[in-house]
Amino acid sequence: xxxxxxxxxxxxxxxxxxxxxxxxxxxxxxxxxxxxxxxxxxxxxxxxxxxxxxxxxxxxxxxxxxxxxxxxxxxxxxxxxxxxxxxxxxxxxxxxxxxxxxxxxxxxxxxxxxxxxxxxxxxxxxxxxxxxxxxxxxxxxxxxxxxxxxxxxxxxxxxxxxxxxxxxxxxxxxxxxxxxxxxxxxxxxxxxxxxxxxxxxxxxxxxxxxxxxx
Numbered sequence: 657x658x659x660x661x662x663x664x665x666x667x668x669x670x671x672x673x674x675x676x677x678x679x680x681x682x683x684x685x686x687x688x689x690x691x692x693x694x695x696x697x698x699x700x701x702x703x704x705x706x707x708x709x710x711x712x713x714x715x716x717x718x719x720x721x722x723x724x725x726x727x728x729x730x731x732x733x734x735x736x737x738x739x740x741x742x743x744x745x746x747x748x749x750x751x752x753x754x755x756x757x758x759x760x761x762x763x764x765x766x767x768x769x770x771x772x773x774x775x776x777x778x779x780x781x782x783x784x785x786x787x788x789x790x791x792x793x794x795x796x797x798x799x800x801x802x803x804x805x806x807x808x809x810x811x812x813x814x815x816x817x818x819x820x821x822x823x824x825x826x827x828x829x830x831x832x833x834x835x836x837x838x839x840x841x842x843x844x845x846x847x848x849x850x851x852x853x854x855x856x857x858x859x860x861x862x863x864x865x866x867x868x869x870x
Contacts, residue, residue, distance in 0.1 A: 666763065666798045668827070708747040711738050719754045724761070731758055746780045753787060760795065769795045786817045793824050802828040819848035823858055830861075839865050 715734040719726050731754075738751045752775045759768035772792040779785030789808060796805035805828045813821045826841035842862050846855065 666760075666765075668798075704742070705747075708738070708742045708745055711741070712747040712751060715751050715754055719758055726758055726761075728758060728762070731755065744778070744780065746784070749775055749780050749784050753784075753791065756791060756795075760798075765795050765799050769799070782814065786813060786821075790817070790820055790824055793828065797824075797828055797831055802831045806832075815848065819845045821845075822848060823861075826861065830865075835865055 711734065715731065715738060718730050718734060721727075735751050735755050738748050742748045752771050756768040756771040756775075759765070759771065769792060772788045772795065776785060776788040776792060779788060793805040793808050796802070796808065806825065809821050809825050809828075812818070822841045822845035826838045826845060829835070829838035829841055839862065842858060842865070845858055846862070849855070849858075
């Protein structure tokens with residue numbers, strides 16, 4: 657049976673978040689400008705979007721520092737302002753993902769889980785909902801709650817997110833020692849990726865399982 661200590665799981669979630677979370681969050685700042693930038697009545701909306709975008713960018717810069725050690729007091733201040741002035745908006749919810757990331761980096765998994773559950777309860781769109789779902793499953797794994805994580809990931813995701821969901825399912829199943837099911841999940845993740853995608857760690861996980869069979 658393959659198992660992981662709590663420290664190992666926390667290290668894995670930090671590594672995964674660094675690899676997959678930062679590009680999505682940074683890209684979100686650019687993509688979200690377009691979300692609010694349409695139609696004629698929107699002069700007011702556009703002005704609000706610009707303010708929200710600027711505030712989110714400050715939060716992004718404060719959270720994703722080169723040193724990897726953000727000013728948590730400043731993060732909390734900016735996030736509070738974002739939630740107060742733009743509650744329920746895409747920017748505020750991407751801010752929730754950032755705050756959850758900072759909590760994970762500090763080992764405050766309960767805080768991260770609470771932030772992600774709140775976002776998952778009322779996501780601004782399906783993409784934010786799926787991002788929150790996958791990140792929460794990672795946090796649950798680090799809390800040794802793999803079964804709860806599996807329940808969270810039950811069912812089919814949008815094809816754009818299926819590979820990521822299946823890879824996380826595989827990790828949770830490995831944690832539970834259900835290696836045949838884990839291999840099947842990793843294979844589904846592999847099949848769901850574009851033909852030209854770099855498999856990277858996913859292929860390493862499959863290879864590790866194959867070594868265990870040898």
